Amino acid sequence: MIDTKVCNSLIDTISAMRCYLCNCTSKSFNDINKMINQEIVTDHLKFGLSSLHCCIRCFEFLLHLSYELEILKWQARSKEEKESVAKRKRIIQAAFKTELGLNVDKPKAGSGTSNDGNTARCFFEKYEKSAQITGIDEDIIHRFYMILQAISCGYQIVVDNFRQYAVELAKDIVKSFGWYYIPTLVRKLLIHGPDIIQNLFLLIGQMSEDAQEACNKFFELYRLHYARKNYRQKTMEDVFKRFLVASDPYISSCRKFPVKPLKSLSAETINLLSAPGVDTQHEDDQSKIDSTSASESGTDVEDYDYLENRNFFL
Incomplete structure (x- = not known):
């Protein structure tokens, strides 16, 4: 953004x-x-x-x-x-x-x-x-x-x-x-x-650009402590590589994210939104299939969900 x-x-x-x-x-x-x-x-x-x-x-x-x-x-x-x-x-x-x-x-x-x-x-x-x-x-x-x-x-x-x-x-x-x-x-x-x-x-x-703005403090940190200072091109190259490392999906999945309090939406805001249609029967059938596949492969259900979420980020 x-x-x-x-x-x-x-x-x-x-x-x-x-x-x-x-x-x-x-x-x-x-x-x-x-x-x-x-x-x-x-x-x-x-x-x-x-x-x-x-x-x-x-x-x-x-x-x-x-x-x-x-x-x-x-x-x-x-x-x-x-x-x-x-x-x-x-x-x-x-x-x-x-x-x-x-x-x-x-x-x-x-x-x-x-x-x-x-x-x-x-x-x-x-x-x-x-x-x-x-x-x-x-x-x-x-x-x-x-x-x-x-x-x-x-x-x-x-x-x-x-x-x-x-x-x-x-x-x-x-x-x-x-x-x-x-x-x-x-x-x-x-x-x-x-x-x-x-x-x-x-x-x-x-x-939203919230994540982009939140990285500004890391940009200053990487440029000050983890980048070469002899050429501006080298400085930006080192900062860019450091961001590539920090944004790796596996490294991101190992990071502990802070828990943010959720805020409820007002009635006027809800009137501007569309209620998603949820097919509960389809979700139940899909969860059974996922559980069966996970048990057959010798992987716990929690581990399977973790891998599924990680594949989403990949």
Whole structure:
């Protein structure tokens, strides 16, 4: 999975404020009816949708929108407007730190800003408190949370239900905050998201870049301690080989994975998903066949299941 910057570079998009799917600029994003009927480049749908970056960008969109609520403008031009925005920003940052313990929109040494995935998830999970702090309608933040849950849960999404839900949210945003242009990635999620979901080979939740982002700390570790420093090409070669070793299926199967707590989906999110049809009789027959095959080969059932799972990764 790649992010929007890589997509723009691959297809030579002129500006980050221009959508690489329909070639529209940010000034046209608030015309929802036009955006729905806009023709898109179907070949570019293969780049997918980054669920983690969508969560962060939606969070930043609502956060920056709350900064401008006093001046009701997309950009602060005059000195008075900039002072008003800066003052409201400090108040909101202090409120998030006091109420939720979150450092929002603050620089971090060597790693951008504090607006990471964990901060964004906490923002949407505590949508009632977030709406109270930011002054944005609670229903808008809640519906963003439902959409982000749907694209990251790993289940099959009903495209028609998702499209209707997302378009209604986009129209409500334009109706309430028509003076603020919807960012490129947020618009991509709400308008082009259903087409991307329908075009993907795998489920959208399985195409997340969480694992890729989690490897950044290992990249720094391998480059610092396990790579030659004489040439950049040699450095990258050693890091790449170290990643090949770490990602070997057998070595991965020996690693003890941390147990993560599961979170239940809300009723609105479940309405956007399709319930899989399960044939219990077929599963029972298949389990009997697997058990018989395992016993005939002299392998325990647990070992057989382990080998079956390992073959899946191979």
